[in-house]
Amino acid sequence: MAEKKYVYPFEESYGLGKELLGGKGAGLAEMIHIGVPVPEGFTISTEACTLYYDSGKTIPEFVRNQIFEAIARIERSTGKTFGGSTNPLLVSVRSGARVSMPGMMDTILNLGLNDVTAAALAKETGNERFALDSYRRFILMFTNIAKGHPRTDMDKMLEALKEERGYKLDTEVTTEELKVLVAKYKEYYKTVFGEEFPTDPKVQIMEAVAAVFRSWDNPRANTYRQMYGIPYSWGTAVNVQSMAFGNKGETSGTGVAFSRNPGTGEKAISAEYLPNAQGEDVVAGIRTPLHIEELKARMPEVYEQFVQTITKMEAHYKDMQDMEFTVEDGKLYFLQTRNGKRTPAAALKIACDLVDEGVIDEKEAVLRMDPVAFDKLLLPGFNKDELAKATPIATGLAAGPGAGTGAIAFSAEEAEARKNNGEKVILVRAETSPEDIVGMVAAQGVLTMRGGMTSHAAVVARGMGKCCVCGCTAAIIDEEKRTLTIGDKVYTDKDIISLDGSTGKVYEGAIKTVEPDLTSGYFGRLMGWVDQYRQLHVRTNADTPRDAKQARVFGAEGIGLCRTEHMFFAKDRILSMRKMILAETVEEREAALAEIEPMQQADFEALYETMLPFNVNVRLLDPPLHEFLPQEEELVKELADAVGKSVAEVKDKIANLHETNPMMGHRGCRLAVTYPEICKMQTSAIIKAAIAVSARTGKAIEPEIMVPLVLEERELKFVKNIIAETADKLIAEAGITMNYHVGTMIEIPRAALLADEIAEHAEFFSFGTNDLTQMTFGFSRDDAGKFLPSYYDAKILEEDPFKTLDQNGVGKLVTTAVKLGRATRPTLHIGVCGETGGEAKSIEFYHKAGLDYVSCSPFRVPVARLAAAQAAIKNPR
Ligand code: PEP
């Protein structure tokens, strides 16, 4: 049987795809195919990387042989010899994963140099300095990357030499001095590794290839993968390519080019050029590149070919390209091309422009937008120049996007009071609770020490589009002493800090913020296409008219989750709520509820009116009641006075309500079962509000009433009966007809498994993936952030399951429930309202699972619309 192929010459690999060749390898093959000048070479496939790890981090003999055969092939076609004393072949060895991971993995240049080949190179180019400089760089890279030894000492040797001679630039170092430096580097290598620097290029290349494979597993690559959800199993390919020398003299040089401006999207080549240099000088920031005009001035014909080739490549790839090029003795080579990274604003302009130029169609334009970066278009960000100058003092979770600057406020009341005095504040809390809402509204941003991506602070902040950094463990927050300590520095309410909610970084001092530009027309145009192609509806999770209005601006088609509990924390309501909780008898409880009902009704009226003509889905009270009671002595006393009970009685009640595990305790529809009067009051407020708004506007309102945490059909039936009795009576009394819908959240695994029975009593399902994930994994959604990083490090999990749906496990419960539910009730309306409802990959899953809508916080609505359109374009259903 023929041996499996792991090594592909560029000329033979066109069309074999990125999965096998990596992005760079596939790109090089394609460039050759369309006639771009590319130095000869070959790709060692991503499968070889997997094989390397599967073989205990060794490269099997037959792969080795394939590599040597491919080198022989380059030798034949270039007439150069690997390790030759005349016309030596030198190569670069570079990583190249399926998707580009800029700067994350390793590259080795000038491989093949030793004393003999360096001398030959010097002789043949007539440039001994260049040969020695290349040799010096290679020894350094080999030591550092292939052997994993820090480069500091070698860098210091060069720096010391430059200082001694008073040189500013590397290029000032003379040939004789380089000779000495090379000898010193080799000596150093021998001291560190106890052996001579390897002279055999075959040994060099095998070490280098293994080093690139190893770099797939280095910490920065692992972090990058986690950030962008790139699976570990993909592996990286390795590209070995004949070197093109940009440092051969004044008719040589190197540069990078974008076919359009990556910052603004403007249709103009944006490029930099550095004469007499290798790419490494530019990347490492050793020398500052010059404007591309420099190339035009020095070598106009080369420049002409450069512009033509870039235009050809962009036309071929139908997207903005990011390219590396080298000029060797007046001959132009392109070393790589890829679809260029760009700011979200540039992405938008480029996509629209390409449609106008007839290069891509509208569907393709929609697919081109990166949902992960999309919401950055909607929020204020930091002024780029100021941000570039700032150094972060700590990093937490990027929990709520946007940017915020302000003085530190240590409590919600303080934040509100200082805001009312015209001050900009950042609310800094050890963790936030629902009581902090007023402070969160008042603040420019929120910083917490504890809590994960679905902690209260994070969920609420995202809902409001508020910048939030949470779980920032380096920030020690002492709310009593009113200090924030980071490292040795203590900050007080006099200090100003800045938060970048998109990166999780915390900065000292003020950084100017800038508002997004949504008026230029590109955004509206793209969203028009998005709405044309998507099949999922997008609703919002909103509890206030303010959020609902914001969501409408962003294109929400109704409310998928109104968490009524958030409405009880307002100053004028919390007391009635507390009275209700402390009530000893049904009558007492009903009296307190009667105080709350008109307020709830007013809230619902405002929501219905804001959302017309779309539906509003109101969820019955969900959290454990103790969350509404005060903790501090003073507040307990205040409450006791207000309700005419003793402090001891109130404390007793608070102690009574204490639960060891409240998230699995007396909450959700359990509250309606034990206190039907709460359910009655809420139903009454929902229906009366609908009757009032209907009468006022002349428009039909169809309230949706959602029962949380259901686990059993008899439980839902019990609660539904209370709802129906109350609602039907009110509707009959009003003498009108009104459709209302009762459904349930699916957020307990048992409910998903018994969805066919539950659907007997539910007109709709809404997946609450926050609780469903919590209960399926057995991870507390508030605390999992503490140990999840170890799970990422150990490669047990690759992503936060509270943020991105766990398709294997929780996803199976979702598809099961959809199938069972619709078997009982084919018209069952199904949505999702957990945090995953606003995340692109999860949305694709929900589209495929046949859901009717997703619901997410207002600022996620545009992203969700985009993701829904992308899902529909990729998987028509
Ligand atoms: C959920 O559990 O996914 C949900 C939306 O409800 P909550 O976050 O309010 O528990």
Ligand code: MG
């Ligand atoms: Mg829930």
